[in-house]
Amino acid sequence: MALKKKLALTLILGGIFLYSFFYIQQGMAEDVPAPTQAWMEWGDAYWPTKPVRGGMFRAASPYYIGVLNPNHFPVMDWITMGYIHEKLINHDGNYKATAPWLAESWEYIDEVTVLMKLRKGVRFHDGSPFNAESVKYQMEWILDKKNGAWSRTMLKPVKSIEVMDSHTVKWHFKEPWGAFLGTMASVPGYQISMKALKAESASTELKILNRRLKGTKRKVKKIEKKAEEAEEEGGKSAKKAEALAEKARKELADMENKIRELKEISKNHRPLDAYPVGSGQFMLEKNSPGNYIQLKRNPDWWYGKSIGKPDMPYFDGYKVSVIPDSSVRLASLKAGALDAISINPVQYKIVEKDKKINLQPFPANWLIWLMLNQAEGPCKDIRVRKAISHAIDRKALIFGIQFGFGREASCIFPDRHWTHNPNLKPVSYDPELSKKLLSEAGYPDGLTIRGVTANTPTAQAFSKAIMGMLGKVGIKWDVKFLSIAGLGKPFMNLEYDMAGGMFQWIFEPDVISTALYTPDGVLNYGRNNNEEVIALIKAGRKEIDESKRIKIYHQLEKVLYDNYMDIYLFYPVLLFASSKNVQGNNTDMIKQYGEIFVRSHPYWFKNGRP
């Protein structure tokens, strides 16, 4: 669990610390209309000093980014990915996909059709334009199974995409799709150059054809030889053999023509997994897999120009080094070798009084929870589930293990999430009620429940605290601590009554609710099967009216809450530490406007140097 936490802390860190912008000025570039949404209306309060150009921003991550095509597996660092590739839509401060970015506007014409207008004047790093054709091509590329895009399933409801004009597309769905906007703010929404994608496909096809070419040549020679022999013999068979030879020669010529054509398309092409071509504010400069990735400034970034700030982004480059150990990351920040990192709550006291370091807490859209097996065992009984939930002191957990950096959870959607039900309060700590409920459920002398959780230090600390709390009401939680990879088998085989868990980056509500509460969800495997819950999840996925969708998810949370479906513990607060030289990080505005603010506000160094 700590590994996941470290990863995610670092991922968000990069994003939060990369962006800055002082205030919007007049003078937009003629060919690139700027977005004009509420998140741009900051006024003078954003930052007191003027942005300065220059310097290489240095961050760290426990893992290397992975492959650089977002649609290929695996990608371990989505924030760095977001510097290279930009999405059609971004999330707002409530984690809702409402902020236009490469998509300028959209409209549901009916339940199964969306008209989307795209931003003009955007160019990819290879100079090719972003337009309706490129969006259509990319989505079809993702949907084509042979391209191996893991995001293909995310686009399953798409029936077709129609190009209306150079910068307008019409999406046709197979069924009503309320999660469409959330999906466009997710993996398939990251835009890649059509020219590069075509070259990639051509390069793959070329390899296949080149392999086939030798065989075809051999085949033609063989047929020609046979034709010559038949000609010597004369008769009908000679004509037939010649026709066959002619056909084979044509096939070979077609193949050679195709190869020439593909060679032309894939000329100078380098694999997108290693050499990405996006439209983001930074471009790949160099990388050393497992060691670091270094990006350089995109001088033609459309957004800076569109708002009359051509200096954006302000940094010359961005470098993410792989540093697995959190204490070494902190030492590197203190030594001035890094400009910003995420820190663990236990490290807070170490940097709290450091005059060279700024600390920013950031409420994350993550959930720390305990999942219950209701298919078999004692947790089938709601009284037992209720007893467990009331036996856990969430405030004490947050205070004792998280050093206060967390918010008590009431259900699956975090408190700032657009589908969070505000009427639900976190389950109270009431050990007496727990004992009473256990007695009613037939366990007056207590009971033992099986458990599994991650063997990371943080997960173990949480589990031990929870074991102590449960012990006070007579519940023995017999926990096996396993590696994250090792958790898969007990999860799949339901070899537990209560297991520890964490769900990160809760944006589109359909993703978490499907994973947790539908029988084939990857965190379900049949552990619960509540018909009302499943019906609500299906309805939420299809509903396109926002207010109706919110009501559905509020109701979903209420049903989960009333049935004590799982134990929702808390939503963590992430901590970021940066050198005081880093300017432009307005935490309050990041909290208010969310991802879109981060994307549109590049940071800078006070003196233009790290």
Place this chain on the structure above:
Amino acid sequence: MKRYIASRLLYSILILFFVSILIFTLARLMPGDPIQAAAMINTDLANPEIMNDLRAKFGLDKPYHEQYFLWLTDFAKGEWGDSLGSGEEVLAMFLRRLPVTLELFIGATFWSFIIGFPFGIIAALRRNSWLDASLTTTSIIGVSIPVFWEGIVFIYLFAVILPIFPPSGYVPFSESPWENLLSVAMPTFVMGTQTAGLLARYVRSSLLEVLGQDFIRTARAKGLREKAMLIRHAARPALLPVVTVIGLSWGYMVAGSFLVEYMFAIPGLGRMGVNAVFARDFPVIQATLVIVALNVMLANLTVDLVYGYLDPRVRIH
């Protein structure tokens, strides 16, 4: 000798084959599924269809025996597959990381020689003196200190408080020779002190044993100077246990380098292998273990040959 080497190599290939079966079986016996593990980190993957697609892509949906023969034949052809954890080609990963770990080991061996030999020799020559006691104590401390503790102390001392070296990271020699030396100075030293302590202990006891032999007494009786006696007569037999220590440390190069590579953020083979185990990254685990086995066998073979060179009594005819 040539026949001996050839037979040892043939024997090694046979062992490697059995090791490959063992490695493959052990990797599959580990509880856990790599795709499930990835989905726990990247929640966008939390969809059964996506996960099944990925399993098919990496051939994890095939029966075990098919997976094994596919892996073995591809491995022999130099197609080591793609990493499930990073998406890189495993062979490319290995080739990129091998020089890094080799550099660490060469550096660590250098430090262990620089420290271990003088410590051992002085301690042996000044037997039972305060100098012997303090050098012996220092050697034991060197062996006993956990690498991760020594590493973080060094980082804070020589990168944060006294900013002499970079706190972490690796710069290839080809990129900047000077920065490369700075980046490997601390990790190699920390790694070297572990072996140095051991080396000092071995050199001391070995030298003491040799110095008590009749031929040394004879050399002294003949009036040979102490220095000449040490170099000409005592050094060579005293080197035998040293070869064992160095050989063993090289044999365990990949496994032994993990902690130092982890602490100092060095992208070497040790970190690659251990990360692969945590992520159930089968192609990387399998390749790493084959290389570890090969390395151990080669190190043992080399030690045997060097033994034969140093000590005619064990020379193989």
